Amino acid sequence: MRREQGFTLFELLMAIAITGILISLAGPGFLQQIRQSKKTTCIIYRQNVQTAADIYIKTHNLKKNDDMPTFAEMISENLLTGEERCPSAGIYVWSDHKYRGPNVPFLVSCSIHFLEGM
Numbered sequence: 001m002r003r004e005q006g007f008t009l010f011e012l013l014m015a016i017a018i019t020g021i022l023i024s025l026a027g028p029g030f031l032q033q034i035r036q037s038k039k040t041t042c043i044i045y046r047q048n049v050q051t052a053a054d055i056y057i058k059t060h061n062l063k064k065n066d067d068m069p070t071f072a073e074m075i076s077e078n079l080l081t082g083e084e085r086c087p088s089a090g091i092y093v094w095s096d097h098k099y100r101g102p103n104v105p106f107l108v109s110c111s112i113h114f115l116e117g118m
């Protein structure tokens with residue numbers, strides 16, 4: 001008696017059902033993990049941008065009401081690599097585009113994660 005090659009319909013349905021069950025168990029947790037890791041990366045990048053701005057402000061002796069440095073200016077001075085972008089495609093902006101002095105905190109905010117983690 002010759003055995004047929006390939007899978008039976010029942011075997012295929014079982015494989016699909018098992019795959020579906022595994023995805024339904026792991027999916028939500030997995031997506032949550034991805035969201036959390038993107039948020040953490042965003043926080044780290046924003047902290048890097050703030051540190052770079054701090055160095056830029058001191059190096060260029062920025063005064064009160066001077067414009068905050070742009071990304072391009074910080075990249076051209078090798079303070080940033082240009083990789084510092086929100087992994088969720090958020091846009092970084094200064095909480096205030098003017099430097100308000102050494103005792104006034106300046107924060108970089110993300111259009112998706114806002115000031116989370118700062």
Ligand SMILES: [Zn+2]
Pocket residue numbers: 042086087088090110111112113114
């Ligand atoms: Zn972000």
